[in-house]
Amino acid sequence: MNFENLVFKQEGNIGILSINRPKALNALNTQVLKELDEAIDIIEKNDEVHIVVLTGEGRAFVAGADIAEMKSMGSKEAREFAKNGLEVFRKIELMEKPVIAAVNGFALGGGCELSMCCDIRLASDKAKFGQPETGLGIIPGFAGTQRLSRLVGMGRAKELIFTADMIDADEAYRIGLVNKVVPQDDLIEEAIKLAKNILSKGQLAVRFAKNAINRGIETDIETGMAIERDLFGLCFTTEDQKEGMGAFLEKRKPNYKLR
Ligand code: CO8
Numbered sequence: 239m240n241f242e243n244l245v246f247k248q249e250g251n252i253g254i255l256s257i258n259r260p261k262a263l264n265a266l267n268t269q270v271l272k273e274l275d276e277a278i279d280i281i282e283k284n285d286e287v288h289i290v291v292l293t294g295e296g297r298a299f300v301a302g303a304d305i306a307e308m309k310s311m312g313s314k315e316a317r318e319f320a321k322n323g324l325e326v327f328r329k330i331e332l333m334e335k336p337v338i339a340a341v342n343g344f345a346l347g348g349g350c351e352l353s354m355c356c357d358i359r360l361a362s363d364k365a366k367f368g369q370p371e372t373g374l375g376i377i378p379g380f381a382g383t384q385r386l387s388r389l390v391g392m393g394r395a396k397e398l399i400f401t402a403d404m405i406d407a408d409e410a411y412r413i414g415l416v417n418k419v420v421p422q423d424d425l426i427e428e429a430i431k432l433a434k435n436i437l438s439k440g441q442l443a444v445r446f447a448k449n450a451i452n453r454g455i456e457t458d459i460e461t462g463m464a465i466e467r468d469l470f471g472l473c474f475t476t477e478d479q480k481e482g483m484g485a486f487l488e489k490r491k492p493n494y495k496l497r
Contacts (some may be wrong), residue, residue, distance in 0.1 A: 239280055241273045245295065246281075251496060252433045253287035254426070260296030266323065266348045267304035275326045282333055288441055288496050290333070291429045292356055293340040299365065300349030305374065320379040323348060327355040327380055331452065334445045336436055340429040341365040341416065346404065351380035354389060357448060359415065360429050361407040362422040367415060373402035388455065390414050440478035440494050446470075 239246040245256040255277055257264040264270075281287050294300055303323065311319065330337055330352075339345075339356035345367050353359050353367075361367075369382045377383060378399065387395035390413045398405070407419040420428040436444060446469040454462030473479050478494050485492035 239277060241277060243270045244273050244277055246277065248287060249430060251286060251288040251437055252291060252430060253281050253284070253289070254291045254293065255281065256293050256295045257300055258295040260294075260298070262304065262306075263298035263301035263344055264294045264296070264349070265301050265304040265306075266352070267307045268319065268322065270304075271322050271326050275322075275329065278326070278329050278333065282335065287335065289335055289433045289437055290337045291340050291426070291433060292330075292337055292352070293342050293426065293429070294349075296343070297364075298344040298349065299339070299341045300346075300352050301344045302347030302349055302370065303379070308376075316379070323351075323380040327352060331355040334448070336433075336444060336448060338429050338432060340425050341367075341407075342422070342425055346370055347378065347382070348380045351378060351382045351385065354385040354415075355381070358417050358432070359410075360425065360432065361410055361416040361419050362425040363407050363419055364422045365407040365410070365416075365419075366404050367407075367410045368402065368404035369399045370402040370404070372400060386415075437496070438494075440476070440482055440492070441496055442476050442478050443473055443482075446473060 243257065243259045245258045247254045257270065259265065259270060281290055308316065308319065336358070337356040339353040339359045341353050341359055341361040343362070343364055343366070345353045345365060347370055350367050350369055369378050369386065371378050383399065386398065394413050407416065410416045411419050450466045450469050453465050481494060482492045
């Protein structure tokens with residue numbers, strides 16, 4: 239993978255994708271969004287990669303959408319830019335493979351929104367989160383008004399968005415925005431450890447569970463339960479189910495095939 243603003247590394251079956259525009263604190267411009275979109279397509283098709291860690295180079299995860307690019311936009315261009323970002327983030331959210339955000343620094347505006355479309359957020363103790371848009375005279379445009387309230391509840395989402403305040407990693411953990419806070423130097427190692435834990439389970443089951451959770455949260459509980467029931471049934475058509483249950487009964491570790 240050869241990109242101007244992204245770095246991709248593979249450690250075994252784990253793909254580590256970093257946003258690499260440190261001079262602008264990894265701010266998302268049209269080019270970065272385009273590269274992210276392409277990289278996600280490549281990773282989703284890569285049979286060697288089963289889980290993704292998304293992080294940033296330097297002192298930011300992503301400090302937001304690129305303010306210099308947005309400043310002179312008219313309404314039509316802004317909507318187009320928002321649409322691009324929304325589509326890329328949705329693609330990440332709907333990837334079959336799990337995605338862990340390893341938030342290494344500023345995750346502001348579009349950066350907080352990017353972390354929220356990932357499945358799990360690990361934060362370094364140096365990470366800072368926020369939706370500063372109202373301070374710039376705009377509102378979040380990459381689904382911050384939608385995903386933040388789903389993650390932390392409406393009251394906290396409104397407080398963060400209305401005040402545009404930045405919060406540190408511990409506060410983000412306290413309100414449920416991140417799953418865990420780890421020392422900065424251990425962040426990638428901890429993300430890899432978590433990825434390996436997930437990889438030791440049946441990957442089809444993990445993907446079905448991701449699908450059921452994602453689709454279920456967006457619908458009523460009856461429909462959500464029907465989605466779960468169907469995917470639960472589908473598990474019983476897989477070798478992983480035979481292997482997982484067989485291994486339990488034979489008192490051995492399951493040997494799942496990654497596919
Ligand atoms: N866009 C463009 N450049 C940025 C951004 C950004 N979001 N953030 C930082 N930079 C640049 C700075 O301009 C600076 O560049 P230069 O060295 O050329 O002057 C460089 O990165 C370093 O930044 P600072 O000197 O400001 O570093 P500090 O350590 O002093 O401050 C902060 C770090 C607190 C992160 C500060 O840079 C900051 O407040 N950044 C902006 C954060 C922000 O407001 N983000 C939200 C942007 S809006 C958004 O994300 C909306 C998403 C939806 C868009 C929908 C489409 C229309």
